Amino acid sequence: MIHHGAFAGVTGSCHELFLRPDDSVLIDCGMFQGAEAEADGATGREIEFDLSHVRALIVTHAHIDHVGRIPYLLMAGFHGPIYCTEATALLLPIVIEDALKLGLTRDPELIAGVLGALRRMLRPVAYDAWVTGDGLAGSAGSAGSAGDVRMRFRQAGHILGSAYVEFAWPDEYRVVFSGDIGCRNTPLLPDPEPLEYADMLFLESTYGDRLHESRVDRAERLRKVVERCVSDGGAVLIPAFSIGRTQELLYEIEQLITSNDGIWPKITVILDSPMASEFTALYAELTHLWDADALARLSSGHNPLNFDRLHVVRTHVEHEHIVNFLRTSGEPCIVIAASGMCTGGRMQNYLRALLPDPRTDVVFVGYQADGTPGRAIQQYGPTGGYVEFGDERIHINAQIHTLGGYSAHADQAELIDFVRSASRIGEIRLIHGELTARTALAQQLQAHGYRCPTP
Known part of the structure; x- marks a missing residue:
C-alpha cells in the first residue's frame, strides 16, 4: 500500500x-x-x-x-x-x-x-x-x-x-x-x-x-440565523460544496420556509453556482436514489430542490448585479454559493462585499481545511479579525456561525x-x-x- x-x-x-x-x-x-x-x-x-x-x-x-x-x-x-x-x-x-x-x-x-x-x-x-x-x-x-x-x-x-x-x-x-x-x-x-x-x-x-449536533438542533439554529436576517435586513451567506451540501441545504431550507410561511416576509433563496445548479438538476432527475422521506415529501407536493422562493443565478452579469444590490439594499436573503472552503468561486465576491457589514451572517456547514480562507473566517471572525483574499484584507464585522450537524x-x-x-x-x-x-x-x-x- x-x-x-x-x-x-x-x-x-x-x-x-x-x-x-x-x-x-x-x-x-x-x-x-x-x-x-x-x-x-x-x-x-x-x-x-x-x-x-x-x-x-x-x-x-x-x-x-x-x-x-x-x-x-x-x-x-x-x-x-x-x-x-x-x-x-x-x-x-x-x-x-x-x-x-x-x-x-x-x-x-x-x-x-x-x-x-x-x-x-x-x-x-x-x-x-x-x-x-x-x-x-x-x-x-x-x-x-x-x-x-x-x-x-x-x-x-x-x-x-x-x-x-x-x-x-x-x-x-x-x-x-x-x-x-x-x-x-x-x-x-x-x-x-x-x-x-x-x-x-x-x-x-x-x-x-x-460529535455533530442533531438534525433537529441544527435546523433550529439555522432558523434562528434566518430570523435575525429577516429582522435586521441582512444576508445569510452559506459557502457550500456544489455536490451534496447544497442539495441538503435546499431540502431543509424549503422545509423551514414552508413551516414559517405567513410569519416571515418573503425571503429569497439565491443559488449562485452554475455547477451546483447542474448537480441539483441531476439530483432531481435521479429520484430513484433518494431515501424514503425525500420521496414522501416529493409525493406530497413539495419539491425540495425547486421551490417558489428559490432563485438560480444563471450569468456572471446577474451575479455581479446581486452582489452590488445586497451591498446596499438590506433585502433579507439566503445565498448559497461555492466554494465550500471559500478558496474561490462566487462566494468570495459575496464575502468581500458583505463581511464588513454587521447585518451579515456567515454560516459554515462543512469542514474548513487549515490554510483556507474559510478556516481563517471561522477562526478569527468571531473576534473581529480579518481574512485575506490574495492581497486584499477584508475586516470581519459579520456574525460567524458553524453548524456541525450539516457535515x-x-x-x-x-x-x-x-x-x-x-x-x-x-x-x-x-x-x-x-x-x-x-x-x-x-x-x-x-x-x-x-x-x-x-x-
Whole structure:
C-alpha cells in the first residue's frame, strides 16, 4: 500500500493498493487544498509518483478532493479504466470540466479532448455488483478465474453516488476503503450500508475527534440565523460544496420556509453556482436514489430542490448585479454559493462585499481545511479579525456561525458504529484526517477492542 494523499491530512485523497506484486489500482485521485496544497511548494495537482503498475482508477465519489487530479493523471500517461458508481459517472465530467477551467485551461478543444477521454475510460458499476478481471480491467459480473481479485461499491451515504469500496481475494481476505462515510438521517440520501467484514479497513477520520449536533438542533439554529436576517435586513451567506451540501441545504431550507410561511416576509433563496445548479438538476432527475422521506415529501407536493422562493443565478452579469444590490439594499436573503472552503468561486465576491457589514451572517456547514480562507473566517471572525483574499484584507464585522450537524462526514460515534456493524475487523488504519482527529478516533477504537495503531 502506498498513500499519495490524505494519509496524514484531509485533502488530496489518493491511495495505491497492490492487488498482485506488479499490479495496482488507485483509489481516488484528489486535489490538495489549503495548507496541504502549499506544502513543499506543490500546487496540489502534480502526479509525482510512478504509474507503471497502475491498472485502474477506482473513484469513491465526485468531490474535488477525491477526483481533482484526474486530468493530470491522464496527462501523466494513465489510460486504464475508471470505475465508479452509475451516479458518479454522471457527476464526474461536470466536476472535471470545472477543475480544468479553474486550474488548467479554458481552451474548449483541450477541455473537450480531456472529457472525451474521460468518458471513454469510465466504467459505471451498480452498487453491490462485483467487478473482476485482470487488474480490474474487465467488466462487472460474476467472479472470474481463481486468481482474480474482486471489487464492489457499497452505499456510503455521503453524496449522491458515493461509495465505500471492497476488494476481496479468492481466500476471502478483504480490504476496504471507506471513502467518505456520510451521516445517518441525511436528507435525500440513504444511510451508509453496514460493513460486512474487513481484514484491513482504511477508515476516514475527518471528524474523528467530535460529535455533530442533531438534525433537529441544527435546523433550529439555522432558523434562528434566518430570523435575525429577516429582522435586521441582512444576508445569510452559506459557502457550500456544489455536490451534496447544497442539495441538503435546499431540502431543509424549503422545509423551514414552508413551516414559517405567513410569519416571515418573503425571503429569497439565491443559488449562485452554475455547477451546483447542474448537480441539483441531476439530483432531481435521479429520484430513484433518494431515501424514503425525500420521496414522501416529493409525493406530497413539495419539491425540495425547486421551490417558489428559490432563485438560480444563471450569468456572471446577474451575479455581479446581486452582489452590488445586497451591498446596499438590506433585502433579507439566503445565498448559497461555492466554494465550500471559500478558496474561490462566487462566494468570495459575496464575502468581500458583505463581511464588513454587521447585518451579515456567515454560516459554515462543512469542514474548513487549515490554510483556507474559510478556516481563517471561522477562526478569527468571531473576534473581529480579518481574512485575506490574495492581497486584499477584508475586516470581519459579520456574525460567524458553524453548524456541525450539516457535515456530510460521519462524526466519531457514527464512524465507530460503522466499524461495529462488521462481523469482524482485522486491523484499522486511519486516513483522511488531521492528527488530532486521527489520534482521538484511534484511542476510541482501541477502547472498543479494535487493533488500530495510534498515529
